[in-house]
Amino acid sequence: MVTRVLIAGMAIAALAPTAVAAAHPKGPPPVSDAQSFYFDLNQTHHPKKGSVQMSSPGSLADNVWYVVTAQGTASFSKPSQWVHPKRRHGRPAVVCGTPEAAPMFPSPYAATGKVGFDPESMFARIAGARKCGKDTLPRTTRRFQLSGRSRYHHPTPLIGRQSTPTATHAYDYPELGRGGPLQLREIDLPTYDNYGRFKITTRRATDADCAGTQYRAFTDDHDRRAFATEAACEAAL
Numbered sequence: 025m026v027t028r029v030l031i032a033g034m035a036i037a038a039l040a041p042t043a044v045a046a047a048h049p050k051g052p053p054p055v056s057d058a059q060s061f062y063f064d065l066n067q068t069h070h071p072k073k074g075s076v077q078m079s080s081p082g083s084l085a086d087n088v089w090y091v092v093t094a095q096g097t098a099s100f101s102k103p104s105q106w107v108h109p110k111r112r113h114g115r116p117a118v119v120c121g122t123p124e125a126a127p128m129f130p131s132p133y134a135a136t137g138k139v140g141f142d143p144e145s146m147f148a149r150i151a152g153a154r155k156c157g158k159d160t161l162p163r164t165t166r167r168f169q170l171s172g173r174s175r176y177h178h179p180t181p182l183i184g185r186q187s188t189p190t191a192t193h194a195y196d197y198p199e200l201g202r203g204g205p206l207q208l209r210e211i212d213l214p215t216y217d218n219y220g221r222f223k224i225t226t227r228r229a230t231d232a233d234c235a236g237t238q239y240r241a242f243t244d245d246h247d248r249r250a251f252a253t254e255a256a257c258e259a260a261l
Contacts, residue, residue: 052204056082057090059226063208065098065218066134076210076218080226084172084201089229089242089261091182092170092206094143095194096128098220100212101150103137109150121148121161127220128193134219142193143168143222144186162188167211168222172202175245176209182238198229198242200250231258 059082067076084090099106109117123138124147130136140148147162164187166178179197186195199206206226212218234242234257242250242257251257 052083054082055085056080057085057226057228059206059224061224062129063094063096063210063222063224064131065210065212065215065220065222066131067215067218074211074213076212076215078208079205080208080224081205083204084199084206084226086201086203088201090199090201090206090226091229091233092179092197092199093194093225093227094168094197094222095192096220096222097124097139097142097189097193098127098210098218098222099123099137099139100141100218102217103135103219105150105217106138111150111152115152117150118153118156119148120151120156120159121146123148129221129223131219131221136219139220141165141167142189142195144181144195145189147189169209169211170197170199171207171209171245172200173204173207173245176207177243177245177247179243179247180241182233182241184237184241196233198233200244229261231261234258234261 059080061081063078065076106119106123109119111117121140123140125138126136127139140146144164145162146165149161151159164185169176169178171177179199181195181197208224234254239251239254239257240249244250251260
């Protein structure tokens with residue numbers, strides 16, 4: 025009888041950590057204001073997901089404004105498409121716009137080649153000749169999106185919307201922290217033929233980020249302006 029009791033006690037003790045873990049789900053990672061990481065746009069494990077997604081390693085403090093800097097260039101098409109462009113089912117296509125020779129930050133485990141977009145602008149792509157004529161490049165693109173909680177949106181950069189890429193391919197986006205990791209998304213289907221990475225850095229917003237008309241870039245997840253004036257923006261930071 026004593027032996028049975030001891031064995032039963034050991035079994036209960038072994039199960040206890042699991043029971044405690046189930047009762048207390050794992051929370052978000054600790055808050056980290058200054059983060060730096062790469063958002064790889066080549067994701068072969070979710071080829072039909074409709075977008076490339078990831079989360080920041082650390083959380084953003086709840087109800088605190090941040091500036092998220094995204095920098096880099098990438099391609100939605102595999103490298104051979106830039107050399108011998110074609111659409112689905114082998115239909116002829118053309119290179120629209122002026123691609124750059126290679127991504128600023130190559131994907132570690134993917135083939136590489138020419139690139140046609142950055143976080144804010146589309147400057148080259150593979151398309152049919154008719155569509156290419158109607159879709160003049162370069163232009164603004166809103167495929168790169170952020171979310172503090174559950175609703176994705178493409179914020180306006182502090183310098184305003186850009187229809188042509190900046191020389192550095194870097195853009196500063198205001199984003200409100202929600203107490204969890206920053207969510208990132210690049211809309212595309214499929215994702216397996218993408219390559220290139222965006223370098224992402226975060227920092228707390230400062231009064232200088234409100235200067236001039238920059239306060240207008242501070243918006244909520246529904247793209248509604250957060251501040252009516254520069255002074256109101258500064259007071260909130």
